[in-house]
Amino acid sequence: MLRLQTPALLVDGPALESNLAAMAAARPGPRLRPHVKAHKCTDLARLQDRAGHHNFTCATLLEMERMAGAGLGADLLLANEVVDASRLTPLIAAGARVTVAVDSMATIEAAAAAGVTEVLIDVDVGLPRCGCAPADAGPLADAARARGLWVRGVMGYEGHAVGVEDREDRTRQVDESMVTLREAHGEVGGEVISAGGTGSYDINRVATEIQAGSYALMDTAYDRLDLPFAPALTVLATVISVSRAGWAVADCGLKALGMDHGNPSLAGGGLVWFCSDEHMTFSMPEGEPVPVVGQQIEVIPAHVDPTVAYHEVLHVVDGAHQEVLDVWPIDMRGW
Amino acid sequence: MLRLQTPALLVDGPALESNLAAMAAARPGPRLRPHVKAHKCTDLARLQDRAGHHNFTCATLLEMERMAGAGLGADLLLANEVVDASRLTPLIAAGARVTVAVDSMATIEAAAAAGVTEVLIDVDVGLPRCGCAPADAGPLADAARARGLWVRGVMGYEGHAVGVEDREDRTRQVDESMVTLREAHGEVGGEVISAGGTGSYDINRVATEIQAGSYALMDTAYDRLDLPFAPALTVLATVISVSRAGWAVADCGLKALGMDHGNPSLAGGGLVWFCSDEHMTFSMPEGEPVPVVGQQIEVIPAHVDPTVAYHEVLHVVDGAHQEVLDVWPIDMRGW
Numbered sequence: 001m002l003r004l005q006t007p008a009l010l011v012d013g014p015a016l017e018s019n020l021a022a023m024a025a026a027r028p029g030p031r032l033r034p035h036v037k038a039h040k041c042t043d044l045a046r047l048q049d050r051a052g053h054h055n056f057t058c059a060t061l062l063e064m065e066r067m068a069g070a071g072l073g074a075d076l077l078l079a080n081e082v083v084d085a086s087r088l089t090p091l092i093a094a095g096a097r098v099t100v101a102v103d104s105m106a107t108i109e110a111a112a113a114a115g116v117t118e119v120l121i122d123v124d125v126g127l128p129r130c131g132c133a134p135a136d137a138g139p140l141a142d143a144a145r146a147r148g149l150w151v152r153g154v155m156g157y158e159g160h161a162v163g164v165e166d167r168e169d170r171t172r173q174v175d176e177s178m179v180t181l182r183e184a185h186g187e188v189g190g191e192v193i194s195a196g197g198t199g200s201y202d203i204n205r206v207a208t209e210i211q212a213g214s215y216a217l218m219d220t221a222y223d224r225l226d227l228p229f230a231p232a233l234t235v236l237a238t239v240i241s242v243s244r245a246g247w248a249v250a251d252c253g254l255k256a257l258g259m260d261h262g263n264p265s266l267a268g269g270g271l272v273w274f275c276s277d278e279h280m281t282f283s284m285p286e287g288e289p290v291p292v293v294g295q296q297i298e299v300i301p302a303h304v305d306p307t308v309a310y311h312e313v314l315h316v317v318d319g320a321h322q323e324v325l326d327v328w329p330i331d332m333r334g335w
Numbered sequence: 336m337l338r339l340q341t342p343a344l345l346v347d348g349p350a351l352e353s354n355l356a357a358m359a360a361a362r363p364g365p366r367l368r369p370h371v372k373a374h375k376c377t378d379l380a381r382l383q384d385r386a387g388h389h390n391f392t393c394a395t396l397l398e399m400e401r402m403a404g405a406g407l408g409a410d411l412l413l414a415n416e417v418v419d420a421s422r423l424t425p426l427i428a429a430g431a432r433v434t435v436a437v438d439s440m441a442t443i444e445a446a447a448a449a450g451v452t453e454v455l456i457d458v459d460v461g462l463p464r465c466g467c468a469p470a471d472a473g474p475l476a477d478a479a480r481a482r483g484l485w486v487r488g489v490m491g492y493e494g495h496a497v498g499v500e501d502r503e504d505r506t507r508q509v510d511e512s513m514v515t516l517r518e519a520h521g522e523v524g525g526e527v528i529s530a531g532g533t534g535s536y537d538i539n540r541v542a543t544e545i546q547a548g549s550y551a552l553m554d555t556a557y558d559r560l561d562l563p564f565a566p567a568l569t570v571l572a573t574v575i576s577v578s579r580a581g582w583a584v585a586d587c588g589l590k591a592l593g594m595d596h597g598n599p600s601l602a603g604g605g606l607v608w609f610c611s612d613e614h615m616t617f618s619m620p621e622g623e624p625v626p627v628v629g630q631q632i633e634v635i636p637a638h639v640d641p642t643v644a645y646h647e648v649l650h651v652v653d654g655a656h657q658e659v660l661d662v663w664p665i666d667m668r669g670w
Contacts, residue, residue: 005419007670037612059613080613081575081584083629084340103576106628128608128616130576130584159611240416241438241465249416249465255644256670259595260610273463275595276494277372277640278394278415281463293441294418305612306589310644312669334647335342335591 002322003296006238007252009311010298013326014319015232016047016216022228023215024051026202033057033077033194035213038305040332041314042070044216057194057211061087063332068096070331075099077194079155079211081107081122081130085114092116101155103132105143112147119149120194123184125156125177134180138187153192156181157211162199165224171203178206199225217304221261234267234298235307236315237280239291246283248291252299253278258306267298309333337657338631341573342587344646345633348661349654350567351382351551357563358550359386361537368392368412368529370548373640375667376649377405379551392529392546396422398667403431405666410434412529414490414546416442416457416465420449427451436490438467440478447482454484455529458519460491460512469515473522488527491516492546497534500559506538513541534560552639556596569602569633570642571650572615574626581618583626587634588613593641602633644668 023032034048037059045056045067055075058064064078065087073096078088081103092098092115101122102108111119121141124131132140141151161173178195185193196210199222204210214222217233237252253275257264263272266282273281280299284290291297298321301307308314308330316326358367369383372394380391380402390410393399399413400422408431413423416438427433427450436457437443446454456476459466467475476486496508513530520528531545534557539545549557552568572587588610592599598607601617608616615634619625626632633656636642643649643665651661 005670080586081628082586083573083575104628107575124578124580128578128580128582129611129614133579238418240418240442243459243463244468245459245463247463251415251417254593254595254638254641258589259593259641260589276464279464293416293439303589306594309590335340 002236002317002324004236004315004324006236006296007256008236009308009314010234010236010321011217011314011316012232012319012321013316015230016316019216019218019229019232020047020051023201023212024053027210028052030055031209033209033211034216035059035079035211036063036067036332038213038308039216040308040330041328042066042072042331043328044314045072046070048216055209057213060335062335064088064091064098066332068094073097077101077120079194083107083110085110085116089115099152101130102140102144103130108140108144108147108149112149117150118152119144120152120155120192121184121188123154123156123181125158125180125195126161127157127159129157129159131156134184137184141188151188151190153190153194154181154185154188155194156184157195157197158200158204159197162197163221163225164199167203167226170199174200174204178204182206198222198227198229214304219304220265220300220302231300233304233307234300235264237297237299239293239295239297242291242293247273247281248283250280250282250297250299251278252280256307256310257299257301258303258309260306261302264299264301267300337571337652337659339571339650339659341571341631342591343571344643344649345569345571345656346552346649346651347567347654347656348651350565351651354551354553354564354567355382355386358536358547359388362545363387365390366544367536368544368546369551370394370414370546371398371402371667373548373643374551375643375665376663377401377407377666378663379649380407381405383551390544392548395670397670399423399426399433401667403429408432412436412455414529418442418445420445420451424450434487436465437475437479438465443475443479443482443484447484452485453487454479455487455490455527456519456523458489458491458516460493460515460530461496462492462494464492464494466491469519472519476523486523486525488525488529489516489520489523490529491519492530492532493535493539494532497532498556498560499534502538502561505534509535509539513539517541533557533562533564549639554639555600555635555637566635568639568642569635570599571631572634574628574630574632577626577628582608582616583618585615585617585632585634586613587615591642591645592634592636593638593644595641596637599634599636602635
């Protein structure tokens with residue numbers, strides 16, 4: 001019987017392997033650029049590399065540093081804007097291939113000043129976040145080239161569309177975004193059209209590479225979509241108190257769980273009442289066995305990415321969750 | 336002008352000092368047992384110690400270890416149930432005074448097995464979380480004594496009442512809870528009645544010591560109460576993208592902010608649209624200056640405790656937020 005100090009992150013080894021295999025079959029090699037922000041773990045990225053994907057997407061400078069440091073620097077994209085890229089200079093000097101997203105003169109200047117030589121023009125395709133107006137993509141590409149940068153192509157994340165539950169609706173919205181991105185690409189040039197995520201990995205017909213990250217561990221939000229990936233991440237917690245009035249308390253709380261998608265759920269059934277800093281109060285349905293103090297239970301976080309970022313290690317477990325097969329440091333936490 | 340790598344946690348030094356002084360005046364010395372879970376920082380705890388509070392409250396075994404390791408082990412209460420207390424054994428051997436909360440035979444057994452000699456009986460006073468039924472407090476105290484433990488008294492957290500905005504309502508609810516706790520204390524005995532939090536520090540008339548933590552850095556939720564403590568914590572972020580369509584993006588997101596109380600707010604005014612993993616999309620009111628790429632802004636997290644737990648250090652800044660006075664490791668993160 002598995003018994004760990006809690007709270008502890010568990011990754012179901014077979015589910016992870018199956019997710020990686022399903023994606024590698026659908027999007028082999030460079031047609032996928034796995035996003036490491038979802039797991040922040042170079043050991044897990046190494047499995048993605050072994051599955052044939054040698055090009056990676058990062059969200060932070062620290063992720064870029066750690067991936068290059070782990071020998072996974074064949075083709076690293078910082079898919080995010082930075083106004084000071086100087087921490088990338090040593091990576092390039094050490095032989096990593098580094099590309100950064102730019103969407104303004106300031107970010108072009110930051111890339112050039114750091115000795116970055118390759119960029120993607122980041123285009124707003126409908127999600128109100130980073131990315132230039134489509135009409136600005138061509139002029140920005142010209143400006144980047146004038147500054148001596150090699151423009152590899154465009155990037156545009158249809159984040160507003162990837163979670164749409166109905167497949168037809170989702171496809172229509174992804175298509176609309178990709179019309180925009182393709183037009184921008186016509187102005188920009190280059191061989192790369194980088195876009196997409198787990199929810200659009202198979203319906204985005206324009207992207208030359210998909211930046212999916214969630215598929216490896218999977219989010220409960222994506223569960224409602226028709227995707228061939230299984231939830232692989234849980235938080236192991238210990239029941240520390242049981243009330244005669246009908247509730248129990250486990251030792252995982254707001255500092256062990258990403259809460260922006262709401263309360264976690266219970267892998268074994270039951271109802272989560274609320275979470276406090278280090279507690280989760282819950283109850284079991286009538287007729288179900290009452291938990292006992294000391295029992296360990298598994299909790300499914302509502303959002304994987306900000307959950308992982310609270311923990312130091314991932315415990316890879318067998319399919320029966322009886323044995324720890326490996327312990328992987330979450331070595332890309334922080335910034 | 337302050338300029339840091341972002342996201343970065345800032346603590347307003349004068350506001351912190353003022354909060355600590357106000358509490359030390361109202362609840363001097365052992366009448367306050369500061370809860371370190373709110374800041375997870377031994378450097379900050381040392382200031383609380385210098386303000387006259389030498390007894391501390393912890394939520395996790397790691398907080399107990401780090402406090403003792405920092406020489407702040409005069410009287411440490413683990414105000415939480417544990418089913419394996421063995422990590423406390425070395426602290427006691429090294430001379431720390433360790434008390435743990437117990438609310439069941441299993442937790443009494445865990446304390447005794449670890450060589451813990453002092454406990455508080457944790458009593459449910461209305462918040463559905465840990466704590467035994469009031470009627471069980473006396474029998475549990477007897478059981479603890481039979482197991483060779485010294486019962487210092489009772490503990491009961493009126494967490495459902497501390498955030499009630501109306502002071503009269505709040506006082507009434509705190510009073511009700513404390514009637515329960517006093518009755519339980521009558522059955523248990525001992526010199527300690529440990530209870531309360533920032534919202535009840537001055538209205539709880541039963542507790543011999545208050546377990547307040549939030550008062551040091553303060554939460555926006557407590558802002559609506561009539562408390563003499565000022566918000567002292569912000570997240571510094573850098574504007575990385577500005578859209579011509581009216582929004583801007585800063586580099587602090589779900590992994591830099593506790594989100595269970597909702598979106599953060601902007602210290603300089605404006606509207607937060609949403610947060611992504613590493614982004615916050617926001618806009619300024621019409622007529623206000625549009626942010627520029629590279630500008631640094633301050634963001635007020637909606638909930639301090641789970642925000643702090645994402646970061647490695649606190650930057651203590653002067654009142655004008657122009658200069659970093661000190662950098663404190665958040666050395667009690669994790670478990």
